[in-house]
Amino acid sequence: MRIWDIDPGYLNRQSLLGEHRELHAIFVVLTQHKKGYAAHPETRRWKGHLAALGKRHDLLVEEMRLRGYNHHSPLPVVTGEIKWPKTFIDPPHAQFAILQEKYRDKEPGRIPLPSSARQLWAQHKYSVLARDTRLYKIIGPWLAATDNPLRFRALAKILVRTLRFPPAAGRLQNGLDHMWGYVSHLAGRSGSKQSPRQLLQLTRELAASGNIAYLLASTALGEVGAWMAPQPLSTALDAHMATGEGDKYALGYQPPF
Known part of the structure; x- marks a missing residue:
């Protein structure tokens, strides 16, 4: 039983769906006081952190939907402040090493497992x-000076902790605009009138259809959606069809990851 701390984009299909299943099991043990797995280190780690466990579930579901997997098992809504566990079963850098061994001769996740701190940062x-934005400006020069296992170890933990904070609206828009810059030439129209959710969805679709490798290997392509308010269905459909490619996606087109 394991709840990973690194981004779900690194998990292959089996690990992604497996974590989703095990997260539900931990949630039941903690909320219904079941004895099964109650003493497991992962269960103990999440005790008192139900809202954070719910957010991890949101992140898994967002990655599942990005890959075209169906999801029909929502968690009950957990209110209150999101407080993440302070401990790790394995530190973030070690989780990449575990997956590296686990996926030997197996299918990878959406995002390639990083072999250097610079790749992890990218x-x-x-x-x-x-x-x-301040951290964003610091990390690049920090890695330009040297890229070694110690910096990989430090960066992996910094990134896990940073991604546990919700994006502020203005900074989220800034990140989306930078991502949009990679696919805007494929859209034939401006993205300025799109809501953040619409812009993310359109960016995902264009990155997939245009095989934009840098974006397809980006954590933001998946995880930022878990922090956005759900989009009304009618609005989503209108935006979807407005791309001019609505029929292709309606007919079952799947992104190449």
């Missing part, structure tokens, strides 16, 4: 930009 840049 995958997280827009997630950080959507939260902390």
Whole structure:
């Protein structure tokens, strides 16, 4: 039983769906005081952190939907402040090593497992930009000086902790605008009149259809959606069809990850 701390984009299909299933099991143990797995370290780690467990569920579901997987098992709504566990079963840098071994000769996740701190940073840049512009400006020069296992270890923990904060509206828009810059030439129209949710969805679709590798390997392509308010269905459909490619997606087009 494991709840990962790194972004769900690194998980392959089996691990992603497996974590979703195990998260539900932990939630039941904690809310219904079941004995099964009550003494498991992962269960104990999340005791008193139900709102954060619910947010991790949101992140898993957002990644599942990005990959075209169906989701029909919502968690009960948990109110209150989101307080994340202070401890890790394995530190973030070690979680990448675990997956590296686990996925040997197996299908990978959406995002390639990073082999250096610079690659790890490239995958997280827009997630950080959507939260902390000062940190965004610091990390690049810090890694330009040197890229070694110690910096990978430190950066992995910094990124996990940073992505646990909700993006402020203005910074979120800034991150989305930077991502939009990679696909705007494919849209044939401006993204300025789109809501954040619409802009993210359109960016996802264009990144997939245009095979924009940098965005497809970005944590922000998935995770920022988990922090947005759900979009009304009618608005979503209008925006979807307005791309001129609504029929293609309605007929079952799946992104290449």
